[in-house]
Amino acid sequence: MPGWQIFYHELKDKNFEIVSVAQDTGGAKDASPWIEKANPEYTVLIDEQHLITKLYSMVNVPTAVWISEQGKIVRPNEVAFVDDRFKSYSHMDSGPYLEGIRDWVAKGERSSFVLSEAELRKRLTPVSPDRLMADVEFSLAEYLYHAGHGPEAIPHFKQAQRLAPDNWNYKRQAWLLSDAERDYGTNFTKEVQKLNGKPYYAPRQMPEPADKPN
């Protein structure tokens, strides 16, 4: 977050905004320490119901969407790191991504990082019935958790995880709300090991130079 503040400071006078949304069932209580530490000038919102995860079909954090002045998506959600602290997970340099944003902010529609409508339509596909069911099971689980029924929430969190197996947000959030080993028989480290070399984040599909392998 402090990294994004520096980046925002660089671009904020160029008609550019960062809207940063915490995907936390625990709400402001869980997210606040991070916000206080960074004290960003940009907008930080609290999303207790993982609304943005659902609306934008996100499966991981941090991921970001680029939105034009007209409110149109110009790049759908993709991994978005401001530095290379987690490169062992992302296998990608953050530099080319930040260069891409700078290019877009400077050139707008003429930026080679802005996707064509055809490309957007290729990347953005309708959500499956299973995914919609996963979302509603997750919503029910969160509601029950907040209503003081933590144990009763677990089967619904599990159902959401079964129906949307690639959604790390649904896994990691649920694990945090209880004892992952006891209630889910796993933990984050074990699940990452199970990937067995497969990327934790979907590889970014960006024009040169970002496409160059690390």
Add this chain to the structure above:
Amino acid sequence: MRTHFRCVGLIFLCSMANEATSQVRNVVIYDDAATELRTPSPFTQSKDLWVTLAELTRSTGFVVKPQGVCRSELCFPLPKQRKADFLGQRGKVTWFNLSEFARLVKQPVAHDEKLATWCFGPRPEGQNGYLATLEAPNFALPDRSGKLHSLSDFRGKKVLLITWASW
């Protein structure tokens, strides 16, 4: 504002009421807002959720009209041959099968039987509607102080919408 905190209050009241009457009171979560139903359903053999017409409107905003089940300009006609699947009379009260309606409009539903809680999700065309225009789906969420911000507030600027989490 529609938040879980409101829901928490409702389920607390709900559990107190249950103790008094020993009857199951359903909780309906619709468009992310929870409503505790006041009238226990007489359709005790049904696995579906039946609600009175008044509670249908209170919990979902939908109203049963001659032309269908409607909310503002949106109207879903009920199949003529299957009216009895959707509407049932008990004494003077007309009941509506909200589960059957969800199946009709392809709305996903999650149910916790023990806690009598039903959660209705968005219809596929609601979730996927933005694909027609590629407009970024709008939302309104609070900042740390509780003040709501909408994506549309930033129209006219480029926006990097980024998610993160404490976990």
